[in-house]
Amino acid sequence: MQSVKKEIVMGGIRPTGFLHLGNYFGALRNFVRMQDEYPCFFMLADLHSLTTHPDTKELKNNIHRVLAEHLASGLNPDKCALYCQSHVFETAELYLYLNMMSMVGELEKTPTFKDKVRQHPQNVNSGLLTYPVLQAADILLHRAHLVPVGKDQEQHLEMARNIAGRFNHRYGDVFPEPVAFNFGSELVKVPSLDGAGKMSKSENQYATLYLSDPDDLIRKKVMKATTDSGPKEPNTPKPDYIENLFLLMKLVSTPEVVQKFEADYNACTIRYGDMKKQLAEDMVNFISPIREKAAAIQQDTEYLKKVMVQGAEKARVSAQATMKVVREAMGLNYY
Numbered sequence: 001m002q003s004v005k006k007e008i009v010m011g012g013i014r015p016t017g018f019l020h021l022g023n024y025f026g027a028l029r030n031f032v033r034m035q036d037e038y039p040c041f042f043m044l045a046d047l048h049s050l051t052t053h054p055d056t057k058e059l060k061n062n063i064h065r066v067l068a069e070h071l072a073s074g075l076n077p078d079k080c081a082l083y084c085q086s087h088v089f090e091t092a093e094l095y096l097y098l099n100m101m102s103m104v105g106e107l108e109k110t111p112t113f114k115d116k117v118r119q120h121p122q123n124v125n126s127g128l129l130t131y132p133v134l135q136a137a138d139i140l141l142h143r144a145h146l147v148p149v150g151k152d153q154e155q156h157l158e159m160a161r162n163i164a165g166r167f168n169h170r171y172g173d174v175f176p177e178p179v180a181f182n183f184g185s186e187l188v189k190v191p192s193l194d195g196a197g198k199m200s201k202s203e204n205q206y207a208t209l210y211l212s213d214p215d216d217l218i219r220k221k222v223m224k225a226t227t228d229s230g231p232k233e234p235n236t237p238k239p240d241y242i243e244n245l246f247l248l249m250k251l252v253s254t255p256e257v258v259q260k261f262e263a264d265y266n267a268c269t270i271r272y273g274d275m276k277k278q279l280a281e282d283m284v285n286f287i288s289p290i291r292e293k294a295a296a297i298q299q300d301t302e303y304l305k306k307v308m309v310q311g312a313e314k315a316r317v318s319a320q321a322t323m324k325v326v327r328e329a330m331g332l333n334y335y
Ligand code: ATP
Pocket: 012, 013, 014, 015, 016, 021, 022, 023, 024, 025, 026, 027, 148, 149, 150, 151, 152, 153, 188, 189, 190, 191, 198, 199, 200, 201, 202, 203
């Protein structure tokens, strides 16, 4: 019987700050499950950080903490390739080739680019414009097919597919067209606690729950979440900020707890103070074991180094094999 070749998985997170609940439920949770089922490449996207965080003083510390947070969340460096983007030089070569297949007009229209231009008008560098090209290079470097990401990355994946399609059309079938992946169905968006946008490393920091937040800070942030005086009529549709609270509760609380507050809401007897207290305790119970584990791992710099070296070796083998095929396909072979 012929063995079925498993699809390759590639995912990444920028070491731009502290990991949060959105990174966990949008990306990490899927990474952890996928490492048991597929060949996986997971990357700390340090080169992507440079587009918005050119000051590198904090980078080493961030890399160590974010790597520790990956390990504390359950990634096993023996089951997957867990590596730093900048350790795999082939990324830069593929990025260069793919830039020739990326249309400036399309890049300029990307909503994330427009957002960043608004946020950092004094640093609209071309790396920011070509961010989706670098992301396509990260994925295609391993000829990956499945990309576990949160909802905010959906459009970048579409661009990676366009770029892969254009390469294949021009030079022959080298790359699979990558798709955004989430166990379950819908891609996840973990909302910020103030109802404005998503939880994020670089924005909405007081409305974001970080995996490193101490218990009291978690409680404080949850208790400050926006609510109102409650519904006046049974079965009223929920306003967005209340919907978000329920969404957060579904991530960390038991189904019974969620059902109780749903029923209270529909009967107009809900007390948001009680709901937030419950949510805060469930968040503390979810976050504190990861925080403590990550803090311990982060101290062991020898182990972190070993993980990075081992991950880079695995990623390079895959990257070098792909680049050989890419150069051949492009006709960059003169003897
Ligand atoms: P930054 O603000 O520096 O861009 P970020 O929080 O957006 O940080 P990224 O490193 O850009 O994090 O994204 C890493 C992964 O986490 C991606 O797969 C992204 O889709 C996912 N992700 C980020 N925020 C959320 C969120 N709030 N809900 C679901 N997934 C998220």
